[in-house]
Amino acid sequence: MAEENGEKKSTGLLDRVRQDVTDLKEVIKEKGKDEIENLKEPEKTQLFRSVFRVKHDETPRNRALSVLSNVFFHLHPAKVNRDAVKYKFTWGMGGITFYLFIVLTFTGVLLMFYYHPTKVQAFRDILYLENDVPFGKLLRNMHRWAAHLMIIAVWLHMFRVFLTGSYKRPREFNWCIGVLLMVLTLLLSFTGYLLPDDQLGFWAVTVGTNMARATPLLGTEGPFGAMLGMTPYNDVRFALLGGSIVDANALLRAYIWHCIAIPLIASIFMALHFWRVRKDGGISGPAPVMLESEIKEEKGHRPVVLRPSGVQ
């Protein structure tokens, strides 16, 4: 009886299992067919759709959205005024400066792989980079050239903004951010100068920090410094150098300012600077000049005319 039952049960079970397996095979075969067909069109596979999400139809709205809703693109405006692209007007200096910043960051990070910010090693590492590391000389020189060019480009950008009146209402604050960015660029240049720990760098930092010693209130030799109890061991020069002499601490601090702190601060301000450009109405193009005689007045409604002075 038990055997009978057992057999019946087992056969029943077995049958069901067999049926399930056959069904499963069918299902897998179908799914397999689907997947293989999909490989002919990779965009339809689940893998692709998970990484890149769905492709939309090409409508103007979708084209704008594809910029706005993209993490990399969305700081860039979806549409740019055609006049803003005129290089005769903008010189492209802001963009060139940003490009140089990217170059400097990239070459800088690569240089960091071979540089130790210690008194014992810093100078030798630069020699090693130049003479032994494959493409080290090229990398170091790229970094240095990009640094010099960035200073020049930043200055030309400032000059251009001034000449085109792009600091006027409502862009005054952006001008201030720009000046701050210029100071940060100069500081980056100065701190980087010390890193090779050569004669040029060492004495440059000596002179620079000795000038810091003359800061009013915060420096030992500045006006009112002595009154506030400033000594060579607690004034602002001490904080900059991490000591009273230009030594290992000064080198390490310059390294950290140069590679981490100032680039972070500069990135924040750059994001703000670029955002303000968009918010203030994009790259300011040549002012649309309308002669008074061309304005048609309708029932006292005065159209907005941007006069060259920027006053409305």
Added chain:
Amino acid sequence: MRRRVIWGMIYGYLGINLLMFLRFFFPRALYEPNSIFNIGYPADFSLGIDQRYLMTNRVWIIREPDRIFVIFARCTHLGCTPEWKAAENKFKCPCHGSGYDSEGVNFEGPAPRPMDRAHVDMDPTGKLIVDTSRLYMDDPRAGVNQFNDPGAYLPV
């Protein structure tokens, strides 16, 4: 009222954090050469400028017939270390060309005043102790001349 207390606590916490952040940049222990050091006996030094402690402690020892004093080797312009040029009998700063005579008194270049002198004393055994954290200056613009103060030199 309670809201004020809570906000007060938050600002207080942030304020303390700010102070901690600022204090962080001032290290306590320094790995620098001691500013107080011993340079031996007066008899060890002959007349003129002695450079044996320049590299280690940044000082020149000047021996004159009646006294001995110590010049701190920092240019009074922007702080570089000048060089003693025995052939021309002057100190010359490589950074911007300040020139000082054999007593450290400026006579050319952008230096505004003579090089400072370090405190020098004699310990009970007769050895000379120099302290470069105590400097004596001669600033004609400020009308201050400390070069003849006790401690700025030792009569020998």
